[in-house]
Amino acid sequence: xxxxxxxxxxxxxxxxxxxxxxxxxxxxxxxxxxxxxxxxxxxxxxxxxxxxxxxxxxxxxxxxxxxxxxxxxxxxxxxxxxxxxxxxxxxxxxxxxxxxxxxxxxxxxxxxxxxxxxxxxxxxxxxxxxxxxxxxxxxxxxxxxxxxxxxxxxxxxxxxxxxxxxxxxxxxxxxxxxxxxxxxxxxxxxxxxxxxxxxxxxxxxxxxxxxxxxxxxxxxxxxxxxxxxxxxxxxxxxxxxxxxxxxxxxxxxxxxxxxxxxxxxxxxxxxxxxxxxxxxxxxxxxxxxxxxxxxxxxxxxxxxxxxxxxxxxxxxxxxxxxxxxxxxxxxxxxxxxxxxxxxxxxxxxxxxxxxxxxxxxxxxxxxxxxxxxxxxxxxxxxxxxxxxxxxxxxxxxxxxxxxxxxxxxxxxxxxxxxxxxxxx
Amino acid sequence: xxxxxxxxxxxxxxxxxxxxxxxxxxxxxxxxxxxxxxxxxxxxxxxxxxxxxxxxxxxxxxxxxxxxxxxxxxxxxxxxxxxxxxxxxxxxxxxxxxxxxxxxxxxxxxxxxxxxxxxxxxxxxxxxxxxxxxxxxxxxxxxxxxxxxxxxxxxxxxxxxxxxxxxxxxxxxxxxxxxxxxxxxxxxxxxxxxxxxxxxxxxxxxxxxxxxxxxxxxxxxxxxxxxxxxxxxxxxxxxxxxxxxxxxxxxxxxxxxxxxxxxxxxxxxxxxxxxxxxxxx
Numbered sequence: 001x002x003x004x005x006x007x008x009x010x011x012x013x014x015x016x017x018x019x020x021x022x023x024x025x026x027x028x029x030x031x032x033x034x035x036x037x038x039x040x041x042x043x044x045x046x047x048x049x050x051x052x053x054x055x056x057x058x059x060x061x062x063x064x065x066x067x068x069x070x071x072x073x074x075x076x077x078x079x080x081x082x083x084x085x086x087x088x089x090x091x092x093x094x095x096x097x098x099x100x101x102x103x104x105x106x107x108x109x110x111x112x113x114x115x116x117x118x119x120x121x122x123x124x125x126x127x128x129x130x131x132x133x134x135x136x137x138x139x140x141x142x143x144x145x146x147x148x149x150x151x152x153x154x155x156x157x158x159x160x161x162x163x164x165x166x167x168x169x170x171x172x173x174x175x176x177x178x179x180x181x182x183x184x185x186x187x188x189x190x191x192x193x194x195x196x197x198x199x200x201x202x203x204x205x206x207x208x209x210x211x212x213x214x215x216x217x218x219x220x221x222x223x224x225x226x227x228x229x230x231x232x233x234x235x236x237x238x239x240x241x242x243x244x245x246x247x248x249x250x251x252x253x254x255x256x257x258x259x260x261x262x263x264x265x266x267x268x269x270x271x272x273x274x275x276x277x278x279x280x281x282x283x284x285x286x287x288x289x290x291x292x293x294x295x296x297x298x299x300x301x302x303x304x305x306x307x308x309x310x311x312x313x314x315x316x317x318x319x320x321x322x323x324x325x326x327x328x329x330x331x332x333x334x335x336x337x338x339x340x341x342x343x344x345x346x347x348x349x350x351x352x353x354x355x356x357x358x359x360x361x362x363x364x365x366x367x368x369x370x371x372x373x374x375x376x377x378x379x380x381x382x383x384x385x386x387x388x389x390x391x392x393x394x395x396x397x398x399x400x401x402x403x404x405x406x407x408x409x410x411x412x413x414x415x416x417x418x419x420x421x422x423x424x
Numbered sequence: 425x426x427x428x429x430x431x432x433x434x435x436x437x438x439x440x441x442x443x444x445x446x447x448x449x450x451x452x453x454x455x456x457x458x459x460x461x462x463x464x465x466x467x468x469x470x471x472x473x474x475x476x477x478x479x480x481x482x483x484x485x486x487x488x489x490x491x492x493x494x495x496x497x498x499x500x501x502x503x504x505x506x507x508x509x510x511x512x513x514x515x516x517x518x519x520x521x522x523x524x525x526x527x528x529x530x531x532x533x534x535x536x537x538x539x540x541x542x543x544x545x546x547x548x549x550x551x552x553x554x555x556x557x558x559x560x561x562x563x564x565x566x567x568x569x570x571x572x573x574x575x576x577x578x579x580x581x582x583x584x585x586x587x588x589x590x591x592x593x594x595x596x597x598x599x600x601x602x603x604x605x606x607x608x609x610x611x612x613x614x615x616x617x618x619x620x621x622x623x624x625x626x627x628x629x630x631x632x633x634x635x636x637x638x639x640x641x642x643x644x645x646x647x648x649x650x651x652x653x654x655x656x657x658x659x660x661x662x663x664x665x666x667x668x669x670x671x672x673x674x675x676x677x678x679x680x681x682x683x684x685x686x687x688x689x690x691x692x693x694x695x696x697x698x699x700x701x702x703x704x705x
Contacts, residue, residue, distance in 0.1 A: 007428070015703065094702070098539035101434060101699040108428035118537040124459055126466045135459060138452035139538055167466075 003110070005191055005223050006073040006096075011105035013066040013091050065091040066247045069105070073191075078217045078224045080238035080255065082231075082262055084279060087244040089227050093117060096193050096225070111190030114140055118195075120180030125169030129160055129179060132168050136183050150186045157212075158182035185212045192216060196228035213237060231259050231335035263333055263374060263391065274377070275316065277389055286321055286353070286379050286386040289314040291393050301393075304400030305369055305409070305416060311361040313377065317353055321381045324350040328361055329376040330368070330395075338368060338415055367416040368397045369409065441695055446541045456548030461555060475559045479515065483507045486634050499636045499668030502571055502578050505564075506666065510633040512564045513595060513661050516557040517654075518624050520599025523549040525606040525620055528701050535702060542698040543691065546607075550600050557592070568665060580667025584660065590676070591661050594683050598654070601686035608690075608697035632658050637670055650675070653682035 066088045073079050083089050094100050095107060097115035122139040123132045133154055137147040147154075155161050158179040160171070168176055194213065214237060217224045228234050234241060234255065241258035243251040243265075251261050274280075275287040294310040295303045303309050311328065325344040331337050341361055343349060350359070377392040378385070399408050402416040409416070465472070486507040490496045498506035524546035528535070531545055571578050610616045628634075631654040640646045649655055656675035663669035 094536075095432065097537075098432060099536055100702045102432065104434055106434075107432040109430040109432070110428050113430065115538070121534055121537045122459075124463060126463050127459065131458070131462070135455045138449070138455045139534070139540060141449070141540065142451075143448075144451040144454075 002075045004072050005075045005110045007108040008071040009106050011069040012103050014062050014064050014103040016062050064247050076221045078238045080234040080241040081227045083244035088247040113191040114187045114189035115193035116184045129164045154182045154186050191223045193225045280389040282385040282387040285318045287316050302396050304398045306400040306402035307366050309363045309366045312358050314358045316356040321353045323382050325380045327378040331374050333372045369412050370399045371412050449544050453544050453548050457552045460552035472559045475556050476563045479511045496635050497639045501666040501668045508564050512560045514633045517595040517599045519553045520550045521603045524603025527607040528611045546604050550596050584664040591657050594657050597683040597687045601690035604690040604694040608693045611701045653679045
């Protein structure tokens, strides 16, 4: 059995909303005396509130960004940490990176831990590429001789050999990011904590970056903690996932099962009206209310490949809207986009909406193979976002006779497309 | 029981300061100093010259206001050297204080992204401040040597010039100590920033920078002035170079003791603040 390299026990982080300090001098003093002189816990920290961002914060209310987290990571594991916005991922990262310290509990780490919440920390535009490598490297905890040894490798990985002695202010933004990542990639810590912000730069570089991370974990036996929204890269990289929900433990285990659980959870509240969903954004001048799915005219979320699918999207409005665009994105159970329906492209924006109503998206001959899918909804008026809900609902597609030949295809990837084979 | 290299816990003892870790990060200190230098000198032709303009102008103003109009004594030494010397050594304290007092607010961005012993930052500022001091001191020396060789007996240097490094060190300790106390407080109470420039100015007038202790009549006023821990440093500095002023081991020892206490307190307060400041800044 491989050894545990990170052990997190009963970890909590409490934030006070609205103001800093307990609010009164006497509380401040009381807390000071108890915590600093008597060495007790903060008497005003209430561990117990669930972090729910939908409710408006009361003044001075305490919120647990993380609550009672227990987690063990073994050597060589690539652990993906996932969760919605506000689930506590960033807080966990900050605690691991020692940017801030926990309210209760502890984190024990074996070996050198380097965390990348950002690439190129400490870069100064007036300094040359070489100087910035040393600046950033030492900020990350490298010694000068370590950097001396790896300088050539870093420069080669970043592809900036020609501009090494040019101030980085003359670099393109892509070059700066590449240089930053190159330094980070050559840190060689036993444990690497990576935020998804690293997924920057062009596609080629992203591939290189992900490849480097895989290399680090698989070939060098290092441990990686990876935080991301992107299910595809989690699936690619991680051997295990840990899901946070409102600052608390939700799931810990196998990657595939975890991703399923996470996505299911995101739409588990399909019963809640869309207009009351807390994870939506936009100015809400138009709000989606509900979506009714019809299969050849019958209501229900079960569809078949090749069926005539209709999505009745009900909405309410606050004022008259013009030039309204609706968009639905269908993603599969790995959050990979299968197709996009957008009335801006396929027909034209709705000229005018004066009252609450519905719009129907009709897909004749549904091209989706068997599987479970989710849809994101968005409406836009004249370039302003009205309402945007990810994972607004789910559909289940059963095998069906897409081509109308009486034969039923069984594969699950890609899409069906009407086509002809012409033989001569 | 398994052994872990690093344990992150809610609280540490006030005195649990990891100096070993600071030592491990010494290369970072060097880089911060280098960065400060580069950012000041790159793309300016006159660069360092600007550092000399300020003492010259201030000295001229003091010569007119305090020397001519108020006719405050300079213990019989050339006014220009008296003021310039006072300003030069005082500036180093002021520079160290002003830069370290902004440690948290100015570096919130870096501190929010990566961990390193935060004390490295103010240490670096005090170190790079030495360069500015060096330039201003060189200018002072140029004027000083001119007087030394052209005007017989105007200045009387003595053995205590050897204590110059001690004076500089004490000024650095004061600047660093007060600066890190200040920056720790300003993370919570932003309004203290307004005190910053104002406070240093007041402190300067309360210290014998532009007047000698001998110009203050014996009595309560002088006793208070002698309690000021800056007094022995400023008087000692002028005594060493100009031969006028007061020097005693006791007062220097007093000053060193106060500097040590302030620096020590500063490190403790700073250390306590650094752990959670990112939540409040």
